[in-house]
Amino acid sequence: MSRASILSAVKQNQPAQQALPELDAFHHSEAGDPAAFSRVVTFLGGQVIAIKSYADMLxxxxxxxxxxxxHPEFYPAGMQNWQEGDGRQLEKVDLAIIQGRLGVAENGAVWVTDDELQVRALPFIAQHLAIVLKSTEILPTMHDAYRKIGGPDAGFGVxxxxxxxxxxxEQSLVLGAHGAKSLTVFLMD
Structure with a gap:
């Protein structure tokens, strides 16, 4: 059988179009629970520290x-001009502190984009990662997070x-295999 005949047969045997399921039942109108978010982050091996001001992080x-x-207000004494270069200038960074855009209570995930990172490699190359997140920016589920994110407004998000x-x-737990060895979320009231 030729390639053209196979592709033609596949094209002729497509299933009927189906409407996508309605997802409004998954939408929550209430805010996410910071305590639930904290429990999940802790369960995943991270830590959550409640802060009132950036000075509490020192x-x-x-x-x-x-x-x-x-952001300079996070730690003014941090490395200067770190955004300049191709990412290799960050190879010896021990701690990176970034801003989180929103958190998800059900899985402890924090959404960050190019706007917050400035250099995409930063959270993955640093030995330790700290994310500053407002407690009011925690949503209950990933459905709510995707609804809030909507379409892409940045070139990169994770x-x-x-x-x-x-x-x-070898069935041994390895920390820092693909990114930071530790995660701290500074949850700001």
Whole structure:
């Protein structure tokens, strides 16, 4: 059988079009629960620290030798001019502090985009990752998160949930296999 005849047969035997299911039943009008979000992040191996101001982050930040903060108010003493280069300038970053756009209570994920990251490699190349998130920006489910995100408004976006880990290498848990070894979410009231 030729390629053309196979493709023709496939084209002629398509199933009938079906309407997509209605997803309004999954929409929640209430805000997400910060306590539920915190429990899931902790279960995934991260930690959540409630803060009132950026100054509350200093005790944890000062433990790290090389810090990059995407906003100067997070940590003014952080590495300067870190956005310049192709990403390799970040290879020795011990802690990256980024802004989270929204959090999801059901799975502990935090949505970040190019606007928050400035350099896409930052949360994946740093040894440790801290995300600053407003407690009012927590949504109950991924359905609610996708509804809020809508269409793409940035060139890149990613949900980050917990520190990077894998257990497929000789069935041993390895932290930091594909990204940061630890995740701290600073939950701001």
């Amino acid at each position: 005790p944890l930040i000062q433990e790290h030798p090389l810090v990059v903060a995407t 949900f980050i949930a917990g520190p990077s880990k894998t257990a497929d290498i």
